[in-house]
Amino acid sequence: MSWSAYEEGTSAYDGGAGAFDGEGFEPPLDPASGGELFDPADIMGTPDPMEWTDFLDPHDGAEIDHGDAPALTGVADLPNHNPAHSDPHAVVGDPGGAMGVWHQHTGEGGCAIGAQGMVLAYLTGERVSEEQLTAEAAARGWFDGAGTSPDALGNLLELHGVRVQHTEGASLAQLQEVLSRGDAAIVGLDADEIWAPGHDLADDTLGDLPGIPGQDANHAVWVTGFDHSDPAHPMVVLNDSGHPEGQGLMVPLDEFLAAWQDSGNLLVTAERPEA
Template sequence: MTWNTYDGGSNAYDGEGFEPAMDPVSGGDLFDPTDLTGTPDPVEWTDFLDPHDGAEIDHGDAPALVGAADLPNYVSAHSDPHAVVGDPGGAMGVWHQHTGEGGCAIGAQGMVLEYLTGERVSEEQLTAEAAARGWFDGAGTSPDAVGNLLELHGVRVDHTEGASLAQLQEVLSRGDAAIVGLDADEIWAPGHDLADDTVGDLPGIPGQDANHAVWVTGFDHSDPARPMVVLNDSGHPDGQGLMVPLDEFMDAWQDSGNLLVTAERPEA
């Protein structure tokens, strides 16, 4: 099982355990859902269709995530500090976009490591450490190995499957860090219908599986009618403090079985 990353030129899904899904916006032919006899071809980001005019989008040399303008970035001055859980503003200071294919879990761990300990370790070193120990296969990190790099560098880690929203918010409220698995398509694609997961209903196709790992840095309840989840997403070009509506986040998170990897802040 491997995690997906946003990459303007490479296969979006390239690894064991995750199958490409139909474009949730246009219903474009990422694969033929009536063909249940074989493995769908890897998805190219150029296969995504523009939700406005239906034209094929070429991300080419200058990746521009579809709908990025619909996903704002956290600004502390625009939020009620009493309505914010976690430290999304402080966490933004250690965000960086990963460069290696399938490196979202490595990127998330690297950011968390720097945030909790002040230790900045390069993506190249973390990738080499993970590969040498069988935690990274060149395409991605298995869910049960997320957090191993943090433990290697002295951070205590706990894995929880089937975690609740209350558990996630409790992790952040006490100053620890949270990495989750989710379906990136459900937070990156504009206009995704949360009730429309038809691919997952087809026999033989696990259409709702998670394909990405991110660091959840906070919750912003400044607008009670529209609570937001704040992410440091190393796979998104604008992933520094990326704000995602809570309902969309919950739908994407449940595709990983609500996997929560808690990294504890070391005691002073």
């Protein structure tokens, strides 16, 4: 797998201590503990050091500061989208704007929860912590402490009032149409085909759960745009909550298509609410 030499992304955030606000929410019973209350901390691990607020404008030229985000051994220095270096007429979607709500998930198997949280913030402005979203998903059987099944991908968005549509066997044209009309797209894919070899994918369990037999999909990401600034090397732009450099991650189109195919071209469309 080869990557073209692109400059690093240009957005930044200020680190902060996030907090889980459990007011008005009663944690569910944990069947594995004999009836004790489910504690999101059991599956979340160390709280996310990043807040949803204080993101800087992705066009301001500042460097990305990943704060206390854990380093991943063996992950290459992947290219990131830079709005200032792209032809705006050759970009589909709003990858620059979407970079402003990127964050790295911290919970085990939290890629689908991370993707839905970012999309929720982008489409509605509602900022919900990863801890709260995890607790909401677990309470309803959408998250088992290890991952989210493909059938449940998008349920958190619906819970918060966003209309969602599932499409299996989606085409590239359908995906680009979703972005061109201002909606958001979450897809299942094989992270092995877009990340550098050597990364530990143990917490990316989308493809390890029932529902995608014989396939290698193990990850969920938010597709934020397509960049055709270099027509000979079209790029797909992702907000990937599972990658420490996943803010506007640039993936060659052919590599993305190969990775997406492993989920049966699963596409979850989140519709932008009407004004």
